[in-house]
Each structure stands twice: as C-alpha cells, then as structure tokens.
Amino acid sequence: MKIVILAALFACAMAMPKRMVLPRLPASVIMSGKYQLIPEDKIVGGAVVAPNSLPFQVSLQRRGSTGSFSQSCGGSILDANVIIDAAHCVRGVTDLTIFRVVAGEHSLRTDSGLEQNRAVTRFVMHENYKPLTFENDISLLFLDAPLDLSVPEAQPVLLPPPTSELDPPAGTIVTVSGWGTTSSGGVISDQLRSVDVPVVDDDVCNRAYGGTAASPQVYPSMLCAGDISNGGIDSCQGDSGGPLFTGTGASAVQHGIVSWGQGCALAGYPGVYTQVSFFLDWIAANRV
Secondary structure (H helix, E strand, O other), rough: HOOOHHHHHHHHHHOOOOOOOOOOOHHHHHOOOOOOOOOOOOOOEEEEEEOOOOEEEEEEEEOOOOEEEEEEEOOEEEEEEEEEEEEOOOOOOHHHHEEEEEEEEEEEEOOOOEEEEEEEEEEEOOOOOEEOOOOOOEEEEEEOOOOOOOOOOOOOOOOOOOOHOOOOOOOEEEEEEEOOOOOOOOOOEEEEEEEEEEEHHHHHHHHOOOOOOOOOOOOOOOOEEEOOOOOOOOOOOOOOEEEEEEEEEHOOEEEEEEEEEEOOOOOHHHHEEHHHHHHHHHHHHOOO
C-alpha cells in the first residue's frame, strides 16, 4: 500500500509546475500522511565530515509507530535553548512528543556518548510561511532543557551581519551539511556529510525555475546554491532545515536554511535556501 501511495505522490509532483517537488523530508514522513508536497533535500556529491567538526549541526528526529526515532530534518544551534530550522519541518505538527533534537550527533546508528538529546516544548513558525511558494520558510524550536555549550561538540552557529549586501555573492563557495540521502529516493546517511557548492545569482536561479520579475519563483528572501551547469552537488531528502554556511567549527556563519529544489543535484536546478540575513529581525523578536 505504501508503494502505491508514494507512486501517486511522485505522479502528482511530476504533474505540477516544475518547482513543486517532494519534500526534502524522508519518504517515511511523506507516507505517514502527515505531510504535504514540499521541497526535496539531501547531501549529494559530498563526503563524511570529521566527527563533531560541525558542532552547530543538530539532527531533528521524529518518533515512528514503533516508538523509535529516525532522522527527519537538520537544524542549527542558535543558543542553549533554541534551534533554528525550516518551517516546513514542523508545519502541521500538533503532538510535539514526536520530536527529538540531538546535538553532538555524528553517526545516527552509533552512540558516541557525546550526544545531547532534548525534547521540543514549542516552536514558532514564521507567521507568513507560504507552503506553495516556500516563502518565509523558517522556524525556531524551543528545547525542554538547555544544551551544554561548554563542550566542543555543541556550539551555537554565528548569524550573518544585518544586511543582505554582505551575503556571499554569486560564485562564492559555501557548504551545506546533513544526514540526508545521497541520491534522490535513496536512504538516509548514517554519518553527517557536507558538500561545497557555489552561490548562484538570484536572477539566474529565478529564471531556472521559470520565474520572471513580474512572477518570481525565487524571492528576495531566498538564496540559491549549486552547480547549475553540471549538477551533481546538492542537499537532498532528510537535509531540510539544515545549515548553508561559510567557515567551519565554532566560527561558521549560517547564511541559508535548506528549503526546496527540483529533485536533487539536477543540472539547471540549484538548491534554494531560506536567506537567514533576511530574517534577523524576526529571529531576534521570536527567540525569547
């Protein structure tokens, strides 16, 4: 039955406009019936990172029918009590007990003893999030207990300066990370992976998705990155909500949140990210 449902969802996605794709959430979340069609996300063409070298990265996990938790989305530590994530990772969820945030994670299957597990007590989703266009795809998750940020395995990410003019220009190499699949429709990665991708000009990205100045598909609050000519490097299913950043370790600056895209790593279709600098005032007003 699940195969029939998933096949129907893929058929619907193919019949919709180019920008409408399956979520960058795992197929198990889609088939649970608790989610709608959203962007696709994974790490394609990258490599496993050194354990705990990206201490701001968290795994947002969902509890399944068996009671066990599995990878759903990424996320970043904003401070000891707050995680920055994508709105589409939490939209429609009323039972917060299905969520678990894991900081200090590297291997999903192996417990290193460095993990910090926290429940989510509430979340704030952008009030103007639009699921059909993915505008304002940002949320904040609040934890049931503070993370221990005195250890090197769990550190907050830095936010960009309060102006989009200082965001990485087209051609700048940025990094995206997550436990998402390494091919469209593939399986979740056990270990945290990352890939370097070039920033793509907004107008080029907008035209790639069929948008115009009068009817945009890529909005000013979005940031694009990927190899538009050759494809092969991208985020994918299971990476949603994760960080697009420059730098590394505790000095990393987050510029984007994994949001949407056409397939994964397809030539002509770069990944599209929520542009963090656009929402600095919103973050400041809602993080308390």
